[in-house]
Amino acid sequence: MRALTVEPETPGSLAVTDVPDPRAGDGELLVDGVAVGVCATDREIAAGEYGEAPPGSGRLVLGHESLGRVREAPPDSGFSPRDLVVGVVRRPDPEPCGACARGEFDMCRNGRYTERGIKGIDGFASQAWTVEADYAVRLDPALEEVGMLLEPTTVVAKAWEQVEAVGSRSWFEPRTVLVTGAGPIGLLAALLGVQRGLDVHVLDRVAEGPKPALVRDLGAAYHDRPLTELADDLQPDVVIEATGSSAVVLDALAASGTYGVTCLTSVTPTGRHLRFDAGAVNRELVLENDAVVGSVNANLRHYRQGAEALARADLDWLRRLVTRRVPLERADEAFTAQDDDIKVVVDLG
Structure with missing residues (x-):
C-alpha cells in the first residue's frame, strides 16, 4: 500500500512510498484510512527539524490528525466494521511514570512516551492502518468529511x-x-x-x-x-x-x-x-x-470531549475550516502554505 513517509531529521526526504500492508494484532482494529490533517508539526518533521522512526526502520509514516473507517474489529472491542474512528496519538512509556500509569499520558514526566507519526511509531497517513481498540475513538457518522479535526479539537x-x-x-x-x-x-x-x-x-x-x-x-x-x-x-x-x-x-x-x-x-x-x-x-x-x-497533547478523556464538541457543532461551519484537500499521491502540495489556508487535508482513499 501507499503511505506518506519521511526520513526523520533529513530535509527533502518527504515522499509517498510503498509500505507493507498492516495486519491487526490482538485487540487491534484494522482501519481503512480516509484522510489526515496536516499541521505545523508535520511540516517541521518534513523539514528535518525532529521526528523519530520506529525501531529498526529508517522512515516514519507521517500523520497524527487521523480519520479512518473500521474494516475489521475484534468481537469484544466495542467497534464494528464501517465505524468512523480516530486514533489517539500518544502512548505511555513502557515503564510508566505516575501520570502515564493513571491514563494521564499527555502529562508524562519522563519523556519516554511515543507518538503516532511523530516519535517512535508510524502515523496514520497511509491507505490502511491498525490501532489498539483502547486507543481508538468513535465519531458521529455525520463527521465523515471533517473528522480529522478531532485531534486539534x-x-x-x-x-x-x-x-x-x-x-x-x-x-x-x-x-x-x-x-x-x-x-x-x-x-x-x-x-x-x-x-x-x-x-x-x-x-x-x-x-x-x-x-x-x-x-x-x-x-x-x-x-x-x-x-x-x-x-x-x-x-x-x-x-x-x-x-x-x-x-x-x-x-x-x-x-x-x-x-x-x-x-x-x-x-x-x-x-x-x-x-x-x-x-x-x-x-x-x-x-x-x-x-x-x-498545555499540549491530549489523553483519552480529551478525545471523548472533543468528539462530543464536534458532534454538537454546526457541520457546515466545520466544513469551512477545511480549505484545501489534496490526494495522497500529491501530498507534498499540502506542505507548501497558500494564502487563506486554514486546515489542509490529505485524502487517503
Whole structure:
C-alpha cells in the first residue's frame, strides 16, 4: 500500500512510498484510512527539524490528525466494521511514570512516551492502518468529511480543562475569552468557548479572507488590532494563545483581567530574542492573582470531549475550516502554505 513517509531529521526526504500492508494484532482494529490533517508539526518533521522512526526502520509514516473507517474489529472491542474512528496519538512509556500509569499520558514526566507519526511509531497517513481498540475513538457518522479535526479539537479541549482547573482554585465564573490566532487551534478554541456560553473574541493579523467570517458566523467577535490595546478594552477572564508568535505570547502573558487565566497552546520557535519589561509582567501576574499555564497533547478523556464538541457543532461551519484537500499521491502540495489556508487535508482513499 501507499503511505506518506519521511526520513526523520533529513530535509527533502518527504515522499509517498510503498509500505507493507498492516495486519491487526490482538485487540487491534484494522482501519481503512480516509484522510489526515496536516499541521505545523508535520511540516517541521518534513523539514528535518525532529521526528523519530520506529525501531529498526529508517522512515516514519507521517500523520497524527487521523480519520479512518473500521474494516475489521475484534468481537469484544466495542467497534464494528464501517465505524468512523480516530486514533489517539500518544502512548505511555513502557515503564510508566505516575501520570502515564493513571491514563494521564499527555502529562508524562519522563519523556519516554511515543507518538503516532511523530516519535517512535508510524502515523496514520497511509491507505490502511491498525490501532489498539483502547486507543481508538468513535465519531458521529455525520463527521465523515471533517473528522480529522478531532485531534486539534482535543488540544483545545484539554486547554479548556486546564483553564477551568486553574480557575477553580477560587471563585471563577468567566464571561469573556480572548483567543489569539485564527488558525485551526484558535478557531476550535473559540468554538468550545461559544459552546460554554462565553463572550468570545478572536484576534488575528488579517482583515480579509475566510477567518473573519468564520469567527462571526460562530457568534464571536473578530479583531485585527494590537493585542495590548484590545486586552485593555476587554479585560478578558480567559486568554487562549494560539499564534506561535513569540511577540504575541509575551503580550498574552499580561493580557487577562484580574484573576485571569492565560493558556499557551502554541509552540514557538527558539532563537528569537525580544526585549520586554519582565518586572511589569511579574507585577501584574502577582498583584492580580493571574495564572499562566502551558498545555499540549491530549489523553483519552480529551478525545471523548472533543468528539462530543464536534458532534454538537454546526457541520457546515466545520466544513469551512477545511480549505484545501489534496490526494495522497500529491501530498507534498499540502506542505507548501497558500494564502487563506486554514486546515489542509490529505485524502487517503
